[in-house]
Amino acid sequence: MNKLSEYLRNSSRAVFFGGAGVSTESGIPDFRSEDGLYRQKYDVSPEEMLSADYFYSHTAQFYDFYRDKMLALWAKPNAAHKKLAALEETGKLSAVVTQNIDGLHQAAGSKKVFELHGSVHRNHCLQCGKGYSAQFILSSKGVPHCTCGGVIKPDVVLYGEPLDEETVEGAVKAISRADLLIVAGTSLTVWPAAGFVEYFRGDNLVLINRTPTPLDSRCSLVLRGKVGEIFSEVEV
Ligand code: NAD
Secondary structure (H helix, E strand, C coil), X not given: CHHHHHHHHCCCCEEEEECHHHCXXXXXXXXXXXXXXXXXXXXXXXXXXXXXXHHHHCHHHHHHHHHHHHCCCCCCCCHHHHHHHHHHHCCCEEEEEECCCCCHHHHHCXXXXXXXXXXXXXXXXCCCCCEECHHHHHHCCCCCECCCCCXXXXXXXXXXXXXXXXXXXXXXXHHHHCCEEEEECCCCCCCCHHHHHHHCCCCEEEEEECCCCXXXXXXXXXXXXXXXXXXXXXXX
């Protein structure tokens, strides 16, 4: 913890790269933990339900799962989200790159956030492009439709869809210019997102995760624990 605090004190362009584990302390389950979505029993796997193929072929079933498990509009930012926003404010952190779609970094006050997998807070009509709020999707029944009659789709990157180019460019630029990269709450198994850490050129690579990841052996510091608890003890 002291080492992480020291790294942050000496940094002016730190980048945080996070995954679903960053929001578990806000009550949103991740995919691969013991209590994650992949351990829960569904007729169809969550990976398939969150694929573009499934969205277009089983839209109603997609929305049943999505409303139930992915639209956690009740969730509030935890200590990690809040500390990261404060670090940006004081000029230590230049960006957050996240695989999460829950919008909790922005809710905590972070401004520079690259959402590699999109956000539940943006939704648009596939026919006319009109935008809709996450609350609209949550309150609607069955397949949400636009006033023009078109089907509304969340701006979330589903399995089988490409990442947004501008977001990728911004994230790569931030990571490649970073003097410190903190990777946290991710199993680093979802591609291409997991490959983004390869753009880091700085000296101090920090990993915070409850369980081992493929990156551990390459890090200058590995903290095995809860990301929110750890960040609440960081003093910069
Ligand atoms: P993952 O489920 O594959 O891995 C999460 C990792 O975080 C695990 O290694 C787990 O041990 C660790 N972890 C869980 N809680 C933690 C905590 N409090 N502190 C430290 N470590 C913790 O998640 P992933 O690698 O992000 O990949 C899953 C994909 O699903 C991503 O694309 C992600 O965006 C998406 N997803 C997003 C949300 C969300 O937006 N909150 C939730 C579920 C899944």
